[in-house]
Amino acid sequence: MKTATIATVATAACGSLACSCSSKKAGISEKVKLLSPDGEIVEIDSAYLNHQEHMAIVSKLEAREGIAGKKFVMVVDLALCKNARKCITACQKWHYRPEETEWLTVKLLKDSDKGAPYWFPKQCFHCDNPPCVKVCPVDATYKRQDGIVLIDNDRCIGCKFCMAACPYSTRVFNWDEPDLSFDIKDLAYNPETGIPAKVGTVEKCDFCPDRAREGLLPPCVEACPNGVFYFGDENEDTVTNGSETVSFTQLIKDRAGYRYMEELGTKPRVYYLPPKDRQFPVERGYENLDSNIKKRFEDIMEPGKNSKK
Amino acid sequence: MELNSYQQQAFNHQRPFLEKFGKWNWLLTFFFIAWIIAGLYALYLQIAYGHGVTGMRDNVVWGLFIVNFIFFIGLSYAGAIIAGILHLLKLPLGKPIVRLAQMMTIISIVVGPIFILLCVGRFDRLHHLFIYPRIQSPMTWDVMAVLTFFVGAVLFLYIALIKDLAVYRDAGLKGPKWRQWLYKTLSIGYRGGASQKRHLIISQNLLAIIMIPLSIIVASILSWIFGMTLRPGWHSTIFGPYFVLGSLYSGTGVLIVAMWYYRKSHKLENYITDQIFRYMGYAMMVLAAGYGYFTFSEYFTAWFGSEKWDSELIHKLFSPGEYGWWTLFANLAGIILPITIVAIPATRKTNWITAAALIMVIAMWVKRYLIIVPTLETTLLPMQDTRTEYVKYSATWPEWLLTGAGLASFFLFFLLMSKFVTVVPVSGLEETNHKHVHESMPVKKEDIQPA
Numbered sequence: 064m065k066t067a068t069i070a071t072v073a074t075a076a077c078g079s080l081a082c083s084c085s086s087k088k089a090g091i092s093e094k095v096k097l098l099s100p101d102g103e104i105v106e107i108d109s110a111y112l113n114h115q116e117h118m119a120i121v122s123k124l125e126a127r128e129g130i131a132g133k134k135f136v137m138v139v140d141l142a143l144c145k146n147a148r149k150c151i152t153a154c155q156k157w158h159y160r161p162e163e164t165e166w167l168t169v170k171l172l173k174d175s176d177k178g179a180p181y182w183f184p185k186q187c188f189h190c191d192n193p194p195c196v197k198v199c200p201v202d203a204t205y206k207r208q209d210g211i212v213l214i215d216n217d218r219c220i221g222c223k224f225c226m227a228a229c230p231y232s233t234r235v236f237n238w239d240e241p242d243l244s245f246d247i248k249d250l251a252y253n254p255e256t257g258i259p260a261k262v263g264t265v266e267k268c269d270f271c272p273d274r275a276r277e278g279l280l281p282p283c284v285e286a287c288p289n290g291v292f293y294f295g296d297e298n299e300d301t302v303t304n305g306s307e308t309v310s311f312t313q314l315i316k317d318r319a320g321y322r323y324m325e326e327l328g329t330k331p332r333v334y335y336l337p338p339k340d341r342q343f344p345v346e347r348g349y350e351n352l353d354s355n356i357k358k359r360f361e362d363i364m365e366p367g368k369n370s371k372k
Numbered sequence: 373m374e375l376n377s378y379q380q381q382a383f384n385h386q387r388p389f390l391e392k393f394g395k396w397n398w399l400l401t402f403f404f405i406a407w408i409i410a411g412l413y414a415l416y417l418q419i420a421y422g423h424g425v426t427g428m429r430d431n432v433v434w435g436l437f438i439v440n441f442i443f444f445i446g447l448s449y450a451g452a453i454i455a456g457i458l459h460l461l462k463l464p465l466g467k468p469i470v471r472l473a474q475m476m477t478i479i480s481i482v483v484g485p486i487f488i489l490l491c492v493g494r495f496d497r498l499h500h501l502f503i504y505p506r507i508q509s510p511m512t513w514d515v516m517a518v519l520t521f522f523v524g525a526v527l528f529l530y531i532a533l534i535k536d537l538a539v540y541r542d543a544g545l546k547g548p549k550w551r552q553w554l555y556k557t558l559s560i561g562y563r564g565g566a567s568q569k570r571h572l573i574i575s576q577n578l579l580a581i582i583m584i585p586l587s588i589i590v591a592s593i594l595s596w597i598f599g600m601t602l603r604p605g606w607h608s609t610i611f612g613p614y615f616v617l618g619s620l621y622s623g624t625g626v627l628i629v630a631m632w633y634y635r636k637s638h639k640l641e642n643y644i645t646d647q648i649f650r651y652m653g654y655a656m657m658v659l660a661a662g663y664g665y666f667t668f669s670e671y672f673t674a675w676f677g678s679e680k681w682d683s684e685l686i687h688k689l690f691s692p693g694e695y696g697w698w699t700l701f702a703n704l705a706g707i708i709l710p711i712t713i714v715a716i717p718a719t720r721k722t723n724w725i726t727a728a729a730l731i732m733v734i735a736m737w738v739k740r741y742l743i744i745v746p747t748l749e750t751t752l753l754p755m756q757d758t759r760t761e762y763v764k765y766s767a768t769w770p771e772w773l774l775t776g777a778g779l780a781s782f783f784l785f786f787l788l789m790s791k792f793v794t795v796v797p798v799s800g801l802e803e804t805n806h807k808h809v810h811e812s813m814p815v816k817k818e819d820i821q822p823a
């Protein structure tokens with residue numbers, strides 16, 4: 064039992080690791096040196112340490128500055144999206160968001176009367192000229208050097224000015240006390256993890272900076288069965304959808320990539336590849352939807368249905 | 373403090389209203405307090421259960437609270453402009469209503485900001501506005517504007533009150549001791565000496581000169597909370613002047629109604645004369661025309677240019693299934709009606725003008741609603757949301773209760789203040805016989821012939 068106590072002390076000291084004292088793992092061998100709260104170096108067995116997701120791994124200041132040398136960028140291939148909604152569930156699971164809160168959502172757009180409808184995944188665009196950041200009175204939402212726009216929910220006063228200012232309606236508000244699951248309730252809040260959610264504050268897609276620090280792709284990118292999302296670093300000029308890694312500039316050049324509503328001057332960091340030579344008929348994403356989600360797209364998919372009332 | 377016979381007469385007339393707090397006043401006070409308590413209950417719900425108890429949701433993030441905020445704070449700015457102009461022009465005719473304009477200023481600048489606080493999700497973090505201020509944000513500009521204006525308005529009212537406070541002090545009014553003490557302290561030993569008089573006049577002039585442009589600036593800043601965003605109907609260059617004019621216009625209406633009420637309840641017919649009503653009616657008519665012109669320009673350019681989102685908004689505002697009837701009401705009752713009532717000599721009467729003003733004020737409140745809510749319901753990307761409360765805003769009863777409480781506190785402050793100071797300022801009041809002059813002076817021919 065003594066070792067277990069030490070492990071707890073050590074956990075508290077390093078902050079990014081959690082202990083799992085209940086189950087001892089087989090094959091104990093590796094020892095880890097950690098700093099205890101008393102300033103002592105203690106050596107404990109690595110089996111007592113368990114890496115846990117969503118523990119704040121950086122300070123608030125670092126979460127404000129961002130990852131040095133990076134410039135995150137996303138490319139969304141509209142030709143590949145069939146509204147499988149796997150990205151949405153993965154996002155909600157990772158961020159512990161309830162089902163109705165979609166940081167990432169898939170819209171059905173139809174650019175003109177004669178135009179063909181297409182699925183349009185939309186997350187925060189992490190604009191380089193962000194209208195939301197401009198209007199925040201307390202610097203609770205900010206732009207980082209790595210291009211990410213984050214929200215500090217410890218500072219947000221809930222004035223909702225950023226929500227009114229965002230032309231893409233990306234942000235969501237915690238109107239009621241969020242229903243937090245047991246495992247995240249007591250976690251230390253950090254803007255990079257965005258967990259736990261707080262009532263009366265604003266939140267949105269954060270490009271998963273905590274995962275980026277570990278070299279992982281955002282869950283939406285990983286979960287997409289069709290490789291719609293490419294995520295990467297503009298400085299390195301590479302983006303990947305998990306299975307193929309390509310040059311960002313080449314991809315934008317070859318596929319005529321564009322930014323949504325460029326004319327607003329917000330300079331988004333999310334690029335879209337036009338829905339040309341589509342892999343799936345648009346109906347594929349409509350037919351098997353739950354009825355309440357299906358209803359969202361009825362106006363476009365079944366125009367006659369509601370017009371007769 | 374010495375008063376001339378006319379001023380003494382005005383004071384003696386109003387004296388009983390300062391000394392007595394009749395049954396009717398108690399009844400009203402309790403009524404308003406009950407209303408405020410009901411509002412506090414709604415506030416408790418909102419704090420305990422989050423903003424989910426309101427009708428606001430992710431698309432329409434602002435509702436009744438912001439509408440009330442704009443409305444009340446607009447009254448405040450208007451009061452300061454009107455009082456400032458009346459003071460600087462030194463019109464004897466305006467003197468009896470300056471006090472009311474200033475009361476409106478100070479009361480609305482207290483009531484208005486309460487509503488923006490109600491709209492804030494985290495009450496407990498308001499100090500963040502001061503410890504993490506971000507100067508780029510129009511919200512920060514507005515915090516500074518409101519606070520600056522508040523200080524200015526308090527000073528403006530107070531400086532203008534000093535002479536009267538000295539009168540009340542010297543009159544030995546019946547009533548509680550603390551009030552006598554308050555009069556004594558607040559009148560800071562004013563006796564009406566030459567040097568005192570000079571200082572007071574200079575301060576008053578300066579404050580009037582400061583308050584007029586300040587009101588214009590702060591009203592514009594208020595408009596920029598909306599104008600600076602990229603939303604249809606808000607992102608407009610005329611929003612600053614539009615809000616200034618809207619404030620002044622609705623403020624004129626509220627002032628006319630307040631004049632009417634106090635004239636009736638305090639029997640002030642000799643001071644707040646029909647002539648003042650007529651002149652205020654003219655002011656209201658001119659402002660109505662100006663506001664109508666701005667509204668027309670807004671709608672006409674949006675409709676004619678017919679950009680995608682502008683058209684969507686215009687369609688919402690003008691189709692009967694959505695906001696069409698409200699738009700019609702706001703423009704008929706808010707613009708056409710006051711112009712008509714004042715333009716026709718037969719209805720250019722005190723009661724008619726007041727009725728038109730009252731209806732116009734309500735219409736102007738509706739107009740603010742039409743500025744805020746339909747724009748928020750017009751998102752640039754299609755909403756594609758099946759949750760009806762997210763698509764269309766409808767205010768919930770806690771919001772209405774709090775709106776009622778705000779209105780009740782507005783009335784309550786008026787009631788209490790009119791028990792502490794006279795509604796018509798007595799010092800500096802001048803006898804106005806304009807009506808008499810008008811009628812007795814024959815119109816000379818060369819007066820009406822062009823030069």
